[in-house]
Amino acid sequence: MRETWVVGAASNRFGKMKETGREAATRVSLAAIEASGLAPKDIGYTFVSNCFGIAEHQAHVGPLINGGLGIPEVPSCTIESACSSSSAGLHEAFVQVAGGFVDAALVVGSEKLSHLDTLAATSYFAIAADYPFETKNGATFPGLYATLASAYLGAYRTTPEMFGAIAVKNHANAARNPHAHFQKEISMETYLHSPIIASPLRLYDCCPFSDGAAALVVAAKEFVKSPQSEPLVIRASARAGAITEMQDRPDLLGLPSTRTAGAKAFRQAHLEPRDIDFAEVHDCFTIAEALALEDLGFFPRGGGARAALDGLTTRDGKLPINSSGGLKAKGHPVSATGVSQVVEVYEQFNGLAKGREVPRTQTALTHNVGATGGSCSVHIFSRR
Amino acid sequence: MRETWVVGAASNRFGKMKETGREAATRVSLAAIEASGLAPKDIGYTFVSNCFGIAEHQAHVGPLINGGLGIPEVPSCTIESACSSSSAGLHEAFVQVAGGFVDAALVVGSEKLSHLDTLAATSYFAIAADYPFETKNGATFPGLYATLASAYLGAYRTTPEMFGAIAVKNHANAARNPHAHFQKEISMETYLHSPIIASPLRLYDCCPFSDGAAALVVAAKEFVKSPQSEPLVIRASARAGAITEMQDRPDLLGLPSTRTAGAKAFRQAHLEPRDIDFAEVHDCFTIAEALALEDLGFFPRGGGARAALDGLTTRDGKLPINSSGGLKAKGHPVSATGVSQVVEVYEQFNGLAKGREVPRTQTALTHNVGATGGSCSVHIFSRR
Numbered sequence: 001m002r003e004t005w006v007v008g009a010a011s012n013r014f015g016k017m018k019e020t021g022r023e024a025a026t027r028v029s030l031a032a033i034e035a036s037g038l039a040p041k042d043i044g045y046t047f048v049s050n051c052f053g054i055a056e057h058q059a060h061v062g063p064l065i066n067g068g069l070g071i072p073e074v075p076s077c078t079i080e081s082a083c084s085s086s087s088a089g090l091h092e093a094f095v096q097v098a099g100g101f102v103d104a105a106l107v108v109g110s111e112k113l114s115h116l117d118t119l120a121a122t123s124y125f126a127i128a129a130d131y132p133f134e135t136k137n138g139a140t141f142p143g144l145y146a147t148l149a150s151a152y153l154g155a156y157r158t159t160p161e162m163f164g165a166i167a168v169k170n171h172a173n174a175a176r177n178p179h180a181h182f183q184k185e186i187s188m189e190t191y192l193h194s195p196i197i198a199s200p201l202r203l204y205d206c207c208p209f210s211d212g213a214a215a216l217v218v219a220a221k222e223f224v225k226s227p228q229s230e231p232l233v234i235r236a237s238a239r240a241g242a243i244t245e246m247q248d249r250p251d252l253l254g255l256p257s258t259r260t261a262g263a264k265a266f267r268q269a270h271l272e273p274r275d276i277d278f279a280e281v282h283d284c285f286t287i288a289e290a291l292a293l294e295d296l297g298f299f300p301r302g303g304g305a306r307a308a309l310d311g312l313t314t315r316d317g318k319l320p321i322n323s324s325g326g327l328k329a330k331g332h333p334v335s336a337t338g339v340s341q342v343v344e345v346y347e348q349f350n351g352l353a354k355g356r357e358v359p360r361t362q363t364a365l366t367h368n369v370g371a372t373g374g375s376c377s378v379h380i381f382s383r384r
Numbered sequence: 385m386r387e388t389w390v391v392g393a394a395s396n397r398f399g400k401m402k403e404t405g406r407e408a409a410t411r412v413s414l415a416a417i418e419a420s421g422l423a424p425k426d427i428g429y430t431f432v433s434n435c436f437g438i439a440e441h442q443a444h445v446g447p448l449i450n451g452g453l454g455i456p457e458v459p460s461c462t463i464e465s466a467c468s469s470s471s472a473g474l475h476e477a478f479v480q481v482a483g484g485f486v487d488a489a490l491v492v493g494s495e496k497l498s499h500l501d502t503l504a505a506t507s508y509f510a511i512a513a514d515y516p517f518e519t520k521n522g523a524t525f526p527g528l529y530a531t532l533a534s535a536y537l538g539a540y541r542t543t544p545e546m547f548g549a550i551a552v553k554n555h556a557n558a559a560r561n562p563h564a565h566f567q568k569e570i571s572m573e574t575y576l577h578s579p580i581i582a583s584p585l586r587l588y589d590c591c592p593f594s595d596g597a598a599a600l601v602v603a604a605k606e607f608v609k610s611p612q613s614e615p616l617v618i619r620a621s622a623r624a625g626a627i628t629e630m631q632d633r634p635d636l637l638g639l640p641s642t643r644t645a646g647a648k649a650f651r652q653a654h655l656e657p658r659d660i661d662f663a664e665v666h667d668c669f670t671i672a673e674a675l676a677l678e679d680l681g682f683f684p685r686g687g688g689a690r691a692a693l694d695g696l697t698t699r700d701g702k703l704p705i706n707s708s709g710g711l712k713a714k715g716h717p718v719s720a721t722g723v724s725q726v727v728e729v730y731e732q733f734n735g736l737a738k739g740r741e742v743p744r745t746q747t748a749l750t751h752n753v754g755a756t757g758g759s760c761s762v763h764i765f766s767r768r
Binding site for chain 2: 001020046051053054056057058059060062063064066067071072073074075076077078079080081082085088091092095096098099100101126127128129130131132135136239240241242243244245248256257260261370371374375
């Protein structure tokens with residue numbers, strides 16, 4: 001297996017895009033290729049994610065992007081795994097490059113939903129749940145994650161301020177990230193007085209609907225030779241699934257797919273949770289960040305929610321989490337999210353995370369969940 | 385790179401399914417695993433294709449299928465490349481297994497559209513074209529392929545009977561295939577008197593909208609050891625792209641992505657077109673079969689359309705083409721098509737193609753196109 005690097009990364013500003021999803025995808029792809037020092041013709045395969053292309057009447061986006069890059073002959077496909085789509089794309093890119101099938105691959109995620117009303121957007125999101133058992137009975141993601149939060153509140157001594165501290169921390173980080181949807185801090189007061197969306201989740205527990213696009217270039221060490229910027233060595237690329245339907249799970253105090261993918265990733269990398277310097281975890285709701293920190297082995301059961309309040313996961317804490325602002329405040333353009341987590345690692349490794357630097361940047365982890373954990377991807381990166 | 389085999393394959397009957405796409409996908413997956421002699425727990429990755437899951441309110445299908453197979457922890461993703469989706473999935477499965485990342489992978493395509501009216505179904509299909517340049521201006525696939533047919537008629541001495549002979553041949557084959565949507569022969573008379581759909585294409589030039597599901601198990605030779613049935617050795621798995629928009633192509637007398645992927649596949653396999661004993665090619669319209677035969681190098685330019693009329697591509701001809709009945713008559717459940725072409729090779733290799741046997745079954749080729757050739761996959765298989 002060849003040593004495989006992320007050698008270029010780019011993101012637009014999440015929020016509301018004027019351009020179409022394909023245009024944004026093409027633009028960030030060009031920027032990522034430029035950052036990598038490679039040329040479009042070096043790309044051997046393009047993995048696109050664009051879950052809600054249907055909302056723009058557009059599937060089969062890969063050839064359109066490759067056409068825009070001037071490499072129409074390059075093969076492509078679109079990869080969907082709900083909110084973990086583009087990290088699933090990164091996994092395929094890693095496999096293709098590490099296995100020697102191509103020397104370099106492009107991974108790009110793009111999403112545009114802002115032209116839809118909230119009901120339509122929520123309906124699109126909901127197709128990632130189990131239709132006959134969940135969606136058809138009225139379940140949407142705020143409700144499903146509220147169920148996880150309720151289970152958590154019932155099991156552990158948890159105060160609203162614990163979830164609030166996650167939101168406050170991630171907004172503070174996003175305020176320093178030019179890619180973020182919400183570039184403003186919030187106070188605990190604002191959090192505590194925000195309206196209930198799905199009890200116990202408040203408005204500021206929830207990530208926004210965002211448009212956005214982000215891209216990575218993945219390449220073999222032996223192909224790149226002299227990288228233009230500090231590369232991310234892919235130490236682990238692990239994925240796992242789990243039972244989709246929450247009612248069929250033995251336990252709601254965590255996501256089984258995170259546990260499986262996380263354990264697999266640490267095994268692959270020959271590392272332990274304490275070796276990770278900082279991480280981007282999937283915080284579509286504040287409860288999701290709490291569960292991720294436990295499922296990945298960073299904090300003990302019941303310790304995930306209080307970590308932010310205790311100052312352990314702020315940028316200057318023991319383990320900085322979501323220095324980008326996370327899905328919560330950077331935003332969650334579904335198909336761009338997995339890739340954008342890696343963009344944050346790239347920017348931290350390369351001194352590009354101005355004003356939101358984390359102190360140690362030797363080894364980082366990204367964690368991306370599909371739906372309520374039917375799928376999960378965990379990647380571990382380190383410096384050369 | 386490890387020698388990689390297709391060790392199990394299954395298809396349901398194409399046409400109209402009562403069950404949902406996910407149910408059909410789970411059923412054919414179980415059948416393919418059973419045929420392989422492996423157990424569900426041997427599967428390391430599941431690649432699903434299900435382009436129009438949105439029409440059933442369902443994305444993120446992989447975890448649902450894996451849940452049904454009793455292997456919820458296995459990672460999965462959904463792969464879309466328009467009508468070449470599940471052959472793109474086969475390519476990823478090949479890469480994962482040949483590269484040593486997993487020992488066995490499941491590839492399954494499933495589609496259900498029959499609950500939609502024709503306009504809605506046509507609209508779903510149309511999203512695989514270029515929206516602003518093609519779809520938005522009223523182009524649908526019958527119109528786009530009619531443009532290719534017109535260019536062909538203008539360039540070569542072609543008679544309606546040539547296209548008709550392709551339809552007559554493929555219906556005759558489908559009449560002997562229990563998986564086929566249309567299990568009936570048609571006469572040249574019927575073809576010539578069928579209504580024009582998009583001039584010059586007649587009703588019997590066009591494949592139907594079909595529901596259907598098909599699955600393959602791909603595994604490493606060293607993992608399988610003693611296969612339960614005759615395996616298909618994957619000699620080549622090649623993909624390519626091309627400019628999506630037909631108006632931007634220098635030439636309409638063929639599909640550039642077929643030429644690129646075909647040449648790549650023959651290089652990988654160290655074979656030439658004359659080494660192929662039989663092939664399944666992408667005949668969404670009769671013109672598409674004619675172009676494929678030329679682009680793959682089986683017949684000279686302008687010779688593709690007359691091959692069927694000359695008896696060269698019938699089951700007892702020099703190079704049997706679409707012994708399954710092809711998309712034209714076996715049917716075209718978009719995401720199941722690429723996999724179902726390989727099911728035909730599996731059945732021919734294993735003496736399961738009763739009544740439609742081809743005489744030589746040492747080496748076979750499958751050719752699967754996305755949209756009007758924005759993507760293409762070519763696979764070559766041989767016996768051990």
